[in-house]
Amino acid sequence: MLIFEKGAEGRFATAQAPKVMSSVADLPPEMLRQTRAGLPEVSELQAVRHFTNLSRKNFSIDTQFYPLGSCTMKYNPRGAHKAASLPGFLGRHPLAPESHSQGYLACVYDLQNILKEVTGMAGVSLTPMAGAQGEFAGVAMIKAYHEAREDFARTEIIVPEAAHGTNPATAVMCGYKVVEIPVKADGDVDVDALKSAVGPQTAGIMMTNPSTCGVFERQVEEISKTVHDAGGLLYYDGANLNAILGKVRPGDMGFDVLHMNLHKTFATPHGGGGPGSGPVAVGERLLPYLPTPIVGMQEEQGETRYHWIDDDALPNSIGRLSAFMGNAGIILRAYIYATLLGRDGLHRVGEFSTLNSNYMASLMAKAGFELAYPERRATHEFIITLNKQAKELNVTAMDFAKRLLDYGYHAPTTYFPLLVPECFLIEPTETESIDELEGFVEAMIAIQAEAETSAEMVKGAPYTQPVKRLDDVKAARELDVSFQRNSA
Amino acid sequence: MPFIPHTDQDIQKMLDVIGVSAIDDLFDEIPKHLRAKSLDKVPEGLSEMDMMRLMSERAQQDAGALCFIGAGAYEHHVPAAVWDVATRGEFMTAYTPYQAEASQGTLQLIYEYQSMMCQLTAMDVSNASLYDGASGLAESVLMAIRANRKSKSRKVLVASGVHPLYEKTVNSIVANQEITLDSVALGSDFRVDQQALQAFEGQDYAALVISQPNFYGSIEDVNALTDWAHAQGMLVIAVVNPTALALLVPPGEWGDTGADIVVGEGQPLGLPLASGGPYFGFICCTNKLVRQMPGRIIGRTVDLDGKEGFTLTLQAREQHIRRSKATSNICTNQGLAVTAATIYMTLLGYEGLSRVASASHANTKALAEKLTSIDGVELLSNGPFFHEFVMSVPGSARDVLEGLAEYSILGGVALSDLVEGADTQAVLVCATEVKTSNDLDVYASALSAVLASKGSV
Numbered sequence: 038m039l040i041f042e043k044g045a046e047g048r049f050a051t052a053q054a055p056k057v058m059s060s061v062a063d064l065p066p067e068m069l070r071q072t073r074a075g076l077p078e079v080s081e082l083q084a085v086r087h088f089t090n091l092s093r094k095n096f097s098i099d100t101q102f103y104p105l106g107s108c109t110m111k112y113n114p115r116g117a118h119k120a121a122s123l124p125g126f127l128g129r130h131p132l133a134p135e136s137h138s139q140g141y142l143a144c145v146y147d148l149q150n151i152l153k154e155v156t157g158m159a160g161v162s163l164t165p166m167a168g169a170q171g172e173f174a175g176v177a178m179i180k181a182y183h184e185a186r187e188d189f190a191r192t193e194i195i196v197p198e199a200a201h202g203t204n205p206a207t208a209v210m211c212g213y214k215v216v217e218i219p220v221k222a223d224g225d226v227d228v229d230a231l232k233s234a235v236g237p238q239t240a241g242i243m244m245t246n247p248s249t250c251g252v253f254e255r256q257v258e259e260i261s262k263t264v265h266d267a268g269g270l271l272y273y274d275g276a277n278l279n280a281i282l283g284k285v286r287p288g289d290m291g292f293d294v295l296h297m298n299l300h301k302t303f304a305t306p307h308g309g310g311g312p313g314s315g316p317v318a319v320g321e322r323l324l325p326y327l328p329t330p331i332v333g334m335q336e337e338q339g340e341t342r343y344h345w346i347d348d349d350a351l352p353n354s355i356g357r358l359s360a361f362m363g364n365a366g367i368i369l370r371a372y373i374y375a376t377l378l379g380r381d382g383l384h385r386v387g388e389f390s391t392l393n394s395n396y397m398a399s400l401m402a403k404a405g406f407e408l409a410y411p412e413r414r415a416t417h418e419f420i421i422t423l424n425k426q427a428k429e430l431n432v433t434a435m436d437f438a439k440r441l442l443d444y445g446y447h448a449p450t451t452y453f454p455l456l457v458p459e460c461f462l463i464e465p466t467e468t469e470s471i472d473e474l475e476g477f478v479e480a481m482i483a484i485q486a487e488a489e490t491s492a493e494m495v496k497g498a499p500y501t502q503p504v505k506r507l508d509d510v511k512a513a514r515e516l517d518v519s520f521q522r523n524s525a
Numbered sequence: 526m527p528f529i530p531h532t533d534q535d536i537q538k539m540l541d542v543i544g545v546s547a548i549d550d551l552f553d554e555i556p557k558h559l560r561a562k563s564l565d566k567v568p569e570g571l572s573e574m575d576m577m578r579l580m581s582e583r584a585q586q587d588a589g590a591l592c593f594i595g596a597g598a599y600e601h602h603v604p605a606a607v608w609d610v611a612t613r614g615e616f617m618t619a620y621t622p623y624q625a626e627a628s629q630g631t632l633q634l635i636y637e638y639q640s641m642m643c644q645l646t647a648m649d650v651s652n653a654s655l656y657d658g659a660s661g662l663a664e665s666v667l668m669a670i671r672a673n674r675k676s677k678s679r680k681v682l683v684a685s686g687v688h689p690l691y692e693k694t695v696n697s698i699v700a701n702q703e704i705t706l707d708s709v710a711l712g713s714d715f716r717v718d719q720q721a722l723q724a725f726e727g728q729d730y731a732a733l734v735i736s737q738p739n740f741y742g743s744i745e746d747v748n749a750l751t752d753w754a755h756a757q758g759m760l761v762i763a764v765v766n767p768t769a770l771a772l773l774v775p776p777g778e779w780g781d782t783g784a785d786i787v788v789g790e791g792q793p794l795g796l797p798l799a800s801g802g803p804y805f806g807f808i809c810c811t812n813k814l815v816r817q818m819p820g821r822i823i824g825r826t827v828d829l830d831g832k833e834g835f836t837l838t839l840q841a842r843e844q845h846i847r848r849s850k851a852t853s854n855i856c857t858n859q860g861l862a863v864t865a866a867t868i869y870m871t872l873l874g875y876e877g878l879s880r881v882a883s884a885s886h887a888n889t890k891a892l893a894e895k896l897t898s899i900d901g902v903e904l905l906s907n908g909p910f911f912h913e914f915v916m917s918v919p920g921s922a923r924d925v926l927e928g929l930a931e932y933s934i935l936g937g938v939a940l941s942d943l944v945e946g947a948d949t950q951a952v953l954v955c956a957t958e959v960k961t962s963n964d965l966d967v968y969a970s971a972l973s974a975v976l977a978s979k980g981s982v
Contacts, residue, residue, distance in 0.1 A: 040637050040871055047876075053604040054877030055958050059887035061772055064909050068744055070774055074644040076875045077637075084871045085606050088864075092615035094630035099614025105623075112528050113618055116573045122608075125584030130594045131801030132938050134930055137590050140583030141800050154566040166656040166802070167857040169844070177701055206844035206854035210667075211701045215849045253554045284552055285559050300857065304528075307620040308861030309631040310653065310821065312803035328697070348693075356697030360597050360659035360690045360790070361801025369800075373580065379570025380563060382527050388548045389529050395551055396539040403542075414554050442627045450623075453845075470530040471539065497829070502626040504834035512826035512838040516815070518650055520640035 040087050041520050044079035052081065075522060094503045095309070096447045102473045106418045106450035106462025107201070107249060109279045109301030111390075117304070117373040121366055131361035135344055141369070142343035145332040145362075148372040155383060156278075156295060157288025158318035162327040164363035168276060171296025171315025172207040172243070177355040178294055178319065178326040179241045179270045180211055185325075185353065191240035191269070197226050199250055199454040201276060204243045213240060220456060224250035224410045228259055235267035245274040246290065247281065247416035249454045250409070251394075251462065261291030270294065270323075275315075278302045279466070280391060280417035283384030287318075294319045302386070303371035314367040325353040330362060389467035390417035393474060397465055400478045405485070409457045418464035420457055427459045432488040432495050434459040439506065440487070440498035444480035527570065591964055592935045593892070595913045595955025596740070596943065597658065597688050598801065599793045601768070601881060602959055604872050607795045611865040621821075621857065625836040626828075631860065632835035635823040638867040645770045645870075646763075646787045647777025648809035653821035654858040658790030659694035661806025662687075662734070662764060664819045664853055665788045666699050666706075668810075669732035669760045671852070672785075672817045676758060678729040679704045684750065685711035685718070686739025687764060689943045714908040715741040715915055717750060725757075732760040735784075737776070738769055741953065742889070742913025743906060751780030760785040767807070768793045768885065769911050771878040786810045795869025796862055805859035805866065816842060819853030884958035885912040888965065892956040895969040901976060905951060913955040915940065918972075920979060922952045928975035934968055 061069065079087070096103065103110040129141055149161040165171035176194065183191045194208035198217045205215040218230045226244075242264050246254045254260070264271055273287040273295035279302045287295045299305050300313035307313075319327060331346040348354055362368075375383065398419040402408050409420035423434045438448035438461070450462040465474055488495050499505065531539075536548070545551060552560070571579065592600055611617070615630060622628030622635075635653045642651035655661040666681050683692060683706050696706060709725065712718035716739065733754035737747050747763070754761045763776035763784035776784035792804035810818060816839065824838030844851040873881065889912045897904045901919040918925045922939035929936040937954035940947035956965065 039633070039640075041640065049874035049876050050604065050606075050872040051877075053602075053872045054880040055884040056880075058880050059883040061883050061886055063890065064744065064772070064886075067748070068746075068773055068909070070770070070772055072647070072775075072778075074647075074771065074775070074875045074878075076641055076644060076873075076878065077871045078874050078876075079871060081604075081606060081872060084868060085610055087871070088610045088634065088868055089613065091630040091634050092610070092613045094628075094633070095615040095619045096624070096627040097615045098618035103620070105620060108620055110618075110620060114528060116576060118612065118617075120577055120580040120584075123581060123584035125586070125588030126580075127797040127799050128592070128600075129587045129800045130592050130600070130798045130935065131598050132594050132596055133587070133590070133592070133935055134926070136927075136930055137935065138587055138800075140586035143583055143586075144580075151567050154564050157561070166660065166859075167855070169854040169856045170656065170660070173698070173854060177697070180701060201856075202844035202846070202848045202851065203854050203856050205849035206847070206851040209849045209851075210698075210854050212703065253552075255554055255556075258556065258559075281555075283564060284561055285555050286561050289559050289561065298857075306617045306861065307857075308859075309616055309619045309628075309634075309864060310621040310860030311857040312656075312805075312859045312862055313857040357690060357693045358660060358697060359657045359694060359802065360688065361657075364656075364802040365800035366803050373576060375567070376571050376576050376579070377527055377573065380565070380567040382570045383564055383567060385526055385529055388551075389526075389531060391551045392531075392536070392539055392543075392548050395543045399543045414551055438624065439626065442624065447627060448624050468528050468530070471535045499626050503629045504626055504828040504832055505830055507625050507828050507834045507836045508826045509836055509838070512824035512836050515826075516838070517825040518636070518639055518815075518822055518838070519643040520637070 039520055040077045043083055043087060044077055046078055048078045048080060050081040050084060101445060101447050102469060102477055103447040104449050104463050104465050105447060106464040107276055109464060109466055111304055111466035112468035113304050113306045114374060114377060116377065117370040120373050121369040126369060139343055142332050144369055144372045146334050146343050148368060149332060151375045152297065152316060152318055155282060156318045157286030159321045160324045160327055161316055161318045162331050163316040163368050164328050164358050165296060165315040165317055166359055166363045167311060167313035168296060168298045168315045169203040169207060170358055171317050172203055172274065173210055174317045174328045174355060174358060175272050175294040175296055176207055176211040178323045181326040181355050182323055183240055190237050193238050194240055195234055195242040197244065199248055199456055200243060200245065201249065201274065204274060220250065224248060224252040224413055225254055225256055226260060228256050231260060231263055235263060235269060237268065239267050239269040241270040241272055243272040243274055245277050247277045251416055251419045252410050252413045253416055257290045280387060282387040284387040288320060294323050299367055299371040304374045305367045305370040312364045312367055314364045314371065326355050328356060328358050329354045386467055393465040393467060393469060394419055397463060397474050397478060404478060404482050409460060418462055421461050422457050423459040426488055430488045430492050432492050434461060436495050437484055440484045440495050441480060442499040443501045446477050446480055590933045590935050591967065593937050593954050593956055593968060594935050596938050596953055597790060598798050599957055600798055600959055601793055601957050603795050603797060606872060607865050607868045610868055611861060616864050617861055622837065629835060632823050634864060634867055636825055636835050638863050639823060641867065641870045642807050642809055645767060645775065646809045647775035648787050649812040650815045651807060651809040652818050653823060654863045655806035655808055655820055655855065656859060657802065657804045657806045659691040661788045661808050662691050663695040663698035665762045665786045665808060666695055666704065668786060668817050668819060669762055670704060672814050673731040673760050676729055676731045678731050680730050681706050681732045681734060682725060682730040683708050683734045685709050686716065686741060687734055687736045688740045715743045715906050716745050716908050730759050732762050734762045734764060736764040737773065738766060738911040741906060741915050742910040744909040744911060748780045751784060755782060763787045765789045766793060767791060768882045771875060771882040785814060791866050794866035796865060803859055803862050805862040817852060818842065820855045820858055881958050888956040888958060888960050889914060892965045895965055896972060899973050912957060913953060915951050915953050917950045918952055919976060922950050925975055929971055932971040934971050
């Protein structure tokens with residue numbers, strides 16, 4: 038039942054608003070609203086009960102193993118949330134003077150330095166509000182760099198075909214043409230294809246490493262040399278940074294610019310679809326173009342003072358990407374997470390996420406599931422293909438995914454990357470215990486047995502969720518995206 | 526090990542199954558010379574107790590001032606239930622609802638959110654959110670350029686009074702696609718200068734951007750502006766404050782046919798100031814434009830048994846399907862912020878939101894009267910305003926604000942800090958419903974004291 042269908046006319050959570058309506062008689066009458074907006078009319082208890090019950094219809098990290106590939110669904114420490122919710126942080130206005138902002142600015146400054154160190158880059162800006170905006174900032178900086186050198190011939194961005202959809206969409210938002218290059222059967226980029234694709238028209242390449250195939254791109258140095266020799270720059274999509282945190286740094290691999298997903302690698306909550314945070318880090322030559330604002334620090338007479346660095350101090354910046362400071366509270370949570378882990382803890386992230394993933398991959402291979410890249414090491418995630426099951430049993434990756442929900446596991450990422458048919462991209466993360474990993478594999482083995490004996494049953498899954506499979510075609514054809522009182 | 530559950534026995538068992546002797550062997554595909562040394566510049570980890578001590582000290586440094594700054598972020602009372610419920614793990618630690626059957630909570634909530642935003646703005650369709658108001662305006666500009674088939678222009682006209690930081694943000698984002706913004710000059714009453722507007726008559730622009738109330742708090746004659754723009758073949762992009770929508774004519778009813786795209790900052794709907802985020806951008810439009818909408822949209826449908834359910838819909842607009850032909854690159858948006866806003870709107874209802882809006886207006890008017898009764902302080906906003914106004918102080922606005930800060934009063938923003946070439950004596954001031962009449966008096970007496978000590982009266 039919708040919240041609009043509960044409650045009664047004239048009811049509202051009285052304690053939550055000023056006691057009376059104040060006069061607005063001084064405002065021009067033709068500017069005043071004549072029709073009431075149809076917001077819910079419920080008591081506080083009705084509201085709390087409605088949304089609490091809605092929450093119970095969700096799978097989440099706090100309630101289930103959630104091995105969604107490429108999304109890094111690791112535990113989100115409660116301490117980070119609690120500390121970031123201290124009244125001094127929540128009450129600070131984004132335009133408060135620096136004299137009343139030293140606490141927050143110190144956190145931002147410290148996180149900038151931590152991220153520089155873990156990525157091996159020269160400068161960081163924390164303002165991008167999610168991975169896709171980080172990508173935008175990165176590619177916009179590449180563009181600004183070429184334009185500053187009056188190199189206007191560079192009109193193309195190269196993207197491997199396995200890339201996230203945000204990569205080509207971002208390149209277009211920055212005014213570039215997208216050139217896709219193939220990936221070989223072993224999961225690595227086809228370097229010969231790259232060599233014939235680059236030229237004076239190449240602005241840069243966008244790459245994820247480990248790639249979306251769940252393997253480390255072994256030829257990264259050759260790719261770097263090829264693109265740099267052609268005059269292009271290298272963009273690192275940090276979606277999979279969790280795999281290599283503390284083990285290898287993008288700056289050392291030859292990348293010129295990258296973004297990180299703090300909601301993945303730095304354990305900030307995913308929130309049912311955000312807020313995220315997508316800081317960018319750059320090498321020396323892109324420093325002048327970083328998006329603003331950034332935080333700087335000065336020592337004066339033994340006193341440390343933090344200050345904003347804005348467009349006037351960084352005149353070649355690609356500019357501002359949000360009204361204020363991006364997702365400031367997410368930045369704070371990531372800083373707290375890094376503070377709790379410290380240098381040793383960050384180092385362990387890459388190690389244990391990789392250990393968990395390889396363990397699961399081994400168990401699944403031993404159970405007869407087909408790995409997409411059996412000759413390769415898994416990184417923090419790995420791919421299985423259910424192509425054989427789809428062909429022989431008519432049970433698809435989608436069917437396995439839906440049946441997993443009945444076993445109490447969130448499904449892995451399905452049908453991505455597009456080049457592996459009927460695939461699962463499985464990312465367990467370092468915070469899961471061996472019991473959960475084994476439980477998931479056992480569920481997969483059980484579903485395989487069900488698929489062999491009662492395929493139709495599997496194809497009808499899920500059975501234990503608030504709804505069965507939904508009619509997506511109807512949703513798009515008979516568009517109903519807003520409640521209308523008379524249509525109820 | 527913080528947040529890593531492995532015992533020594535677990536590790537050994539796992540290595541044995543994998544068939545390697547050490548965790549490090551799992552990285553053998555990475556060229557040796559690329560392997561990172563230790564992260565020396567990252568400090569040692571802290572225990573939760575020590576971390577809380579450090580963060581409490583830092584939070585305390587920023588706490589305690591009485592804040593009269595608005596300028597795009599507004600201090601409203603946030604009911605306790607809002608974040609208590611929004612931060613339930615089931616909302617906070619889920620992700621994008623790709624598996625609809627296991628995400629009905631988030632999906633239904635977003636459908637309800639979309640419905641509430643349509644009600645507030647009197648528009649047909651809302652999406653699931655954009656990052657913030659400023660980047661939301663950039664998406665609206667891109668959307669208008671795609672949608673306005675009558676116009677060949679890659680230019681958009683911006684009425685003066687749109688937030689200066691929004692204009693900067695839009696520029697950073699759309700300039701890469703050779704889209705340019707032209708501004709209409711500001712009139713002396715801090716509203717659109719009608720004569721300056723007439724100069725654009727007959728020119729080809731994809732859209733006119735109108736802010737209501739505008740950055741200076743002034744209430745614009747949006748009906749006339751909307752009809753003018755439509756007569757010129759421009760789409761109308763409305764930038765609105767959601768609290769003000771409880772009092773002012775909603776954009777769907779502006780002029781003869783209403784605005785085409787409505788965008789704004791969702792922060793006033795239950796989100797704390799929190800240094801600027803996370804907030805969320807809302808965007809609504811007419812049915813006609815829905816296929817040009819960026820971001821996620823949730824639809825109501827039925828399941829195999831005919832039971833009502835909710836799912837992501839019209840995904841063919843989005844990057845994960847359309848790649849380089851998507852309407853936007855946006856993927857992760859501001860889900861949890863929207864969760865809080867939905868609970869906020871539910872608790873307050875239209876009645877509560879109207880009271881919040883009217884109390885904010887009344888407080889701001891009262892504050893304007895108190896402050897401008899001080900010698901040398903003048904009200905510059907001479908038209909109607911909502912919950913912000915511009916005043917002129919003797920000497921430099923920056924100096925006066927610094928003086929007030931020493932009394933722990935953040936008295937507003939100096940216009941010249943945000944608007945190029947603005948009057949250096951002008952201050953933009955805001956008072957919402959959270960301020961008591963005593964708070965207003967405290968501000969007034971501090972301002973008197975600061976001006977007296979500067980000897981500038």
